[in-house]
Amino acid sequence: MDTAKDEDTDIKPQRSTCEKVVETGFLVATWLALGLYLEIFGPTLIDLKIKLNTDYENIAVAVSGRMVGLFPGCVFGGLLVDKFRKYCHLMLAVCLDVAAVVTVFIPWSPNVEVLWFLCFVGGFVESIVNIAGQRLILKLWLEKAATPMILLHSGYGFGSFLIPLYTNPFLAVKREDVENTTLTDSYNISTTPANVMLNSTVPSEYITESRIEYSYAISAALVALHSITFYIYQIRERRYQTFCSNEVETINTEKPVAEKAFEDRTFLQLINPATCAGGRMCYGIQIFVLLFFYFGNVGGGERVIAGFVRSYSIDQLDFSKDSGSYINTSFWISFLIGRITFSVAARWISVRILVLIESGGLTIVAILMTIFARHNSLAYWILVQPLGIFLAPLWPSGVAWADLHLELTGMGMMLLLLGGSVGGIGHLRLIGYLYEHIGYHTFLYQVLGYAILSFVIAVSLDLTGAQHGSRFTWNKKDSDNVVEMEKVGENNVLESKKL
Numbered sequence: 001m002d003t004a005k006d007e008d009t010d011i012k013p014q015r016s017t018c019e020k021v022v023e024t025g026f027l028v029a030t031w032l033a034l035g036l037y038l039e040i041f042g043p044t045l046i047d048l049k050i051k052l053n054t055d056y057e058n059i060a061v062a063v064s065g066r067m068v069g070l071f072p073g074c075v076f077g078g079l080l081v082d083k084f085r086k087y088c089h090l091m092l093a094v095c096l097d098v099a100a101v102v103t104v105f106i107p108w109s110p111n112v113e114v115l116w117f118l119c120f121v122g123g124f125v126e127s128i129v130n131i132a133g134q135r136l137i138l139k140l141w142l143e144k145a146a147t148p149m150i151l152l153h154s155g156y157g158f159g160s161f162l163i164p165l166y167t168n169p170f171l172a173v174k175r176e177d178v179e180n181t182t183l184t185d186s187y188n189i190s191t192t193p194a195n196v197m198l199n200s201t202v203p204s205e206y207i208t209e210s211r212i213e214y215s216y217a218i219s220a221a222l223v224a225l226h227s228i229t230f231y232i233y234q235i236r237e238r239r240y241q242t243f244c245s246n247e248v249e250t251i252n253t254e255k256p257v258a259e260k261a262f263e264d265r266t267f268l269q270l271i272n273p274a275t276c277a278g279g280r281m282c283y284g285i286q287i288f289v290l291l292f293f294y295f296g297n298v299g300g301g302e303r304v305i306a307g308f309v310r311s312y313s314i315d316q317l318d319f320s321k322d323s324g325s326y327i328n329t330s331f332w333i334s335f336l337i338g339r340i341t342f343s344v345a346a347r348w349i350s351v352r353i354l355v356l357i358e359s360g361g362l363t364i365v366a367i368l369m370t371i372f373a374r375h376n377s378l379a380y381w382i383l384v385q386p387l388g389i390f391l392a393p394l395w396p397s398g399v400a401w402a403d404l405h406l407e408l409t410g411m412g413m414m415l416l417l418l419g420g421s422v423g424g425i426g427h428l429r430l431i432g433y434l435y436e437h438i439g440y441h442t443f444l445y446q447v448l449g450y451a452i453l454s455f456v457i458a459v460s461l462d463l464t465g466a467q468h469g470s471r472f473t474w475n476k477k478d479s480d481n482v483v484e485m486e487k488v489g490e491n492n493v494l495e496s497k498k499l
Contacts, residue, residue, distance in 0.1 A: 020140050024148050026229055027133050028155035033096060033226045034129060035159025036219040037103040037122065038066070042160075042306050043167045043328050044107075046314065047210035048115070050172055051107065056311070058112050060432025063307065065116035067300070067424030069123025070417055077128035078414025081135050088132040089237055093230035095125035095132075100224035107213040123421070131413040138403050146346040146354075146400040153396035154339035160306070161332035166218055168325040172210040278471065284406070286464050288415055291402055294457045295416045296423025298394045301450030303424050304431045305391060306331075308443050309384060316440035317377045327384060334388030342393035351400045352462050358397060359455040361390035366451035370444045387447075394454060395420075405465045 041048070041063055049059050081088060102122045109115040133152070141148045310328040313319040319327065346354060365386045372379035402408055402416065427450070434442035 023140060023233075024137065024152070026233065027137060028152055029226055029229070030092060030096070030129065030133055031152055031155030032159035033099075033223045034126065035156040035161075036163060037099050037223050038126065039156075039160035039306055039332075040103070040163050040167065040216060040219050042308075043164050043171065043310055043325055044210075044212045044215060045307060045311050047172050047212045048107070050210055051212075052109065052112055052115065054112055055436055057432040057436040060307075060428050060435070062112045062115040063119055063303075064425050064428040064432075065119035066123035066126070067303070067421050067428065069120035069125075070127045070421030070424065073124035073127030074131065074414040074417035074421065076124075077131040077417075078409075078411040080128065081131050081413070082409055082411060085135070086237070087234065088136050089230045089234040091128055091132045093227045093234065095128045096223050096227035096230070098125045099129075100220040100227070103216050103220040103223065107216045127414075127417050127421075130417055134399055134413060135408075138408055145403055146351045146397075147343050149400045149403075150339055150343035150346055150393050150396040153393070154336060154343060157332060157336035157339050157392055161329060161336050163215075163219070164325045164329040164332070167212065167215040168322065170211040170213075170215045171321055171325070173321055278407075278468070280468065283464075283468060287402075287406060287461075288412075290457060290461050290464060291398070291416055292419035293423075294398055294454075294461060295395070295419035296421075296426070297450060297453050297457065298398060298423070299420030300423035300425075300427025301447070301454070302391060302395065304427050304443070304446060304450070305387070307428070308431060308435065311435075312440055312443045313377070313380060316443075317375075317380060319377065327381060330381075331384050331388045334385040335392040338389035338392030339396065341389070342397065346397075346400070351397055351404055352465065354393070354397050355401055355458040356455075356462065358390050358394050359451070359458040361386065362394070363451040363455045365390060366444075366448040370448045374441050374444060401461065401465070404470050405468070406471060 045056075045059060045063075049056065052059070077091075080091065084091075099122055102118050102125075106115065106118050109118060134149070137148050137152050138145050309331050310324045313327050314321070314324040342354060342358065349357075365383055369380070369383045369387065373383055399408070399416065402412070406412060408416075427446070431443065431446050434446065
């Protein structure tokens with residue numbers, strides 16, 4: 001009986017490549033679900049403005065509630081993942097269900113304050129999903145995590161690409177979007193029983209009411225459906241965790257010490273930058289400060305572009321509702337292509353080089369957009385595509401870069417998301433004010449500033465990270481040093497015996 005148990009333990013604790021790929025597939029689908037409920041604001045931004053009878057500044061402030069929610073969510077999620085690492089799948093399932101409920105109620109918000117609160121809750125659970133999901137990927141693939149990490153985030157692009165496809169039929173229609181529509185027709189349409197609910201809030205230039213509650217319901221249903229996967233997965237993991245416990249007791253003489261050391265870390269050790277940087281306090285602080293600004297800028301800039309790429313085309317370039325939805329869809333297709341392309345490239349190109357290529361390419365595209373896309377709809381159509389391609393991998397490449405140079409614990413992940421939260425609030429509040437009070441063209445200038453700052457921080461990260469290189473090299477050197485010390489100790493013992 002004991003022999004059979006030992007043999008089984010030898011085989012089961014380590015996941016096979018097939019099991020890793022399957023679990024990665026589930027996690028990619030999780031990011032698809034994130035895209036479905038987070039990026040629905042982009043194509044429905046104008047409709048939310050109509051429903052709440054408000055302006056872009058107030059809507060931007062309300063949507064920024066998501067970024068405010070990221071702050072407490074990442075603190076809570078970091079502690080939760082570090083203390084209950086075996087229940088990451090359960091965390092994903094519960095948070096996806098909460099996100100689904102919040103998404104259903106968003107279009108029914110009676111005012112901007114309620115919308116802000118719902119976005120806050122959505123951001124709170126998003127943080128936990130981010131930390132738990134990325135932690136699972138990093139533990140699965142270790143030093144080979146760059147490709148799976150970028151692929152993981154490609155699911156977000158795919159979900160975002162799907163949104164305009166089922167959202168467009170439910171959007172409000174402007175008068176100029178309907179051929180041969182007379183003033184009398186629009187009056188008759190706006191006073192039909194189906195439109196009575198929105199008569200007080202639909203501006204005169206819109207002749208078809210917004211029905212985005214159906215779009216939000218579809219997103220919520222898909223998110224809730226996917227959460228079932230992780231309830232099942234958590235139950236399945238219990239048997240695997242039992243095998244891992246047996247391994248700690250009977251097989252691996254190195255891993256138990258590492259596991260016990262991790263579990264015995266105090267709160268002060270968990271928040272100490274030196275813990276993640278191989279004991280190098282100054283180095284850890286430098287890296288984390290730069291990462292905070294990197295993710296703050298990347299997260300905020302991504303929210304601005306995703307939220308306003310359609311609105312800018314309609315407000316500044318006079319696109320129709322359908323054309324605005326098409327360019328929004330094409331942007332997310334390019335976004336998806338960018339993440340898949342760079343996930344493949346990460347197999348052969350160092351993540352240190354990738355962040356420079358991505359941020360440098362984004363800067364070039366942003367400069368061209370500022371020059372050519374202010375009044376030229378064709379230039380905007382063309383340049384939005386490479387914008388999505390270079391924008392897409394910046395966040396996951398940053399996570400892979402951080403994991404290459406630091407041990408990304410739950411608290412480490414918390415700091416990255418905290419940066420994204422603060423940056424998102426700042427970027428959204430800034431674009432809300434500029435877009436409403438200065439002009440629609442300020443969207444292009446904010447994208448340019450975001451791109452340049454991304455490139456500057458990426459260069460700074462590479463220069464700082466070059467001091468000590470990959471953390472996996474540290475671990476190898478530390479192991480070699482231990483072996484050498486043991487050999488020296490054995491030789492000393494032998495020589496003393498001879499004497």
